[in-house]
């Protein structure tokens with residue numbers, strides 16, 4: 001690890017247990033420096049508004065590998081245009097960030113740490129701004145809800161049409177979505193659940209268990225209807241199909257983690273002739289396997305595709321029982337496959353462990369996480 005990276009990581013240990021205080025200080029300082037910035041953030045800041053600070057901190061902790069994170073930071077810059085963030089705001093955020101770090105860390109802070117964070121922040125901003133400036137897309141697309149289907153009390157499948165400009169994504173990527181009528185300026189990421197098409201139509205799978213805090217998901221599942229307008233920001237993520245590879249494919253989906261897997265399978269139906277594709281699709285109970293009928297239709301039409309459903313919480317299910325990560329290991333080894341994994345952080349973690357135990361080379365595994373692994 002370089003000295004620079006060491007300084008960043010070491011100084012971060014002084015504040016990481018105090019995330020709430022750091023965040024409180026950051027936003028208080030930010031809005032004092034420029035009161036106009038307040039209107040870019042959601043009304044309720046608690047937990048929901050903290051995305052910018054989170055993104056900056058994550059980027060800083062990975063800055064020791066600038067080449068690898070160049071594209072990530074450019075994409076982050078493109079994405080942040082949806083918050084109406086302008087070049088001058090970056091400078092103000094830098095001042096607030098350094099102030100917040102100093103006062104949260106207290107006596108342990110020193111000049112070396114200060115310089116390392118300044119340098120890291122400057123290089124992050126440079127890349128984010130370059131990404132934002134080079135982007136020909138609008139900061140976000142308005143999108144009209146076309147269809148909305150409920151599957152039980154907690155899950156919805158909806159389709160939307162992005163308006164005015166073409167929206168280009170790759171199967172396996174995700175976008176941020178805002179439901180401005182319900183929660184203005186709160187954005188949440190969802191995978192696009194269908195392959196790219198010329199109609200600008202995107203499908204999303206959303207689940208919000210009763211009592212969960214998910215504001216955007218709650219609005220999308222329970223309050224959204226055809227004709228409503230949403231906003232969608234530029235596609236991100238690298239869980240895309242490796243078209244050069246000739247390896248067979250393993251897909252592991254947990255719950256609404258099916259979304260990007262379904263998009264990948266749809267894309268394969270247009271290009272694949274030679275690769276066997278096996279999908280493991282897990283839910284807690286059989287009635288939560290909302291996407292199984294659709295997958296089975298694809299299986300009937302494509303001889304290279306097979307699907308194994310699994311349930312973890314219903315011993316009477318007429319199929320595989322247990323966590324989908326355990327079911328996958330029963331069918332292994334998967335050493336010669338390209339593997340795509342999507343679901344909750346716990347499910348992804350368990351599946352990655354199972355694949356590692358099978359000696360699957362890490363380069364053959366793709367996944368995206370929306371939570372901390």
Ligand SMILES: NC(=O)C1=CN([C@@H]2O[C@H](COP(=O)(O)OP(=O)(O)OC[C@H]3O[C@@H](n4cnc5c(N)ncnc54)[C@H](O)[C@@H]3O)[C@@H](O)[C@H]2O)C=CC1
Pocket residue numbers: 189190191192205206207253254255256257258259260281282283284310311312322323324325342343344345346347350351370
């Ligand atoms: N909506 C979207 O576009 C996407 C959502 N996701 C994430 O997928 C997750 C899906 O959640 P739910 O639908 O509520 O599914 P869920 O949590 O009910 O789980 C469904 C399956 O995952 C397995 N599983 C869950 N936790 C596990 C653990 N700790 N270890 C091993 N296996 C585990 C279960 O056994 C079951 O087979 C959410 O965390 C969501 O953030 C991921 C990608 C896309």
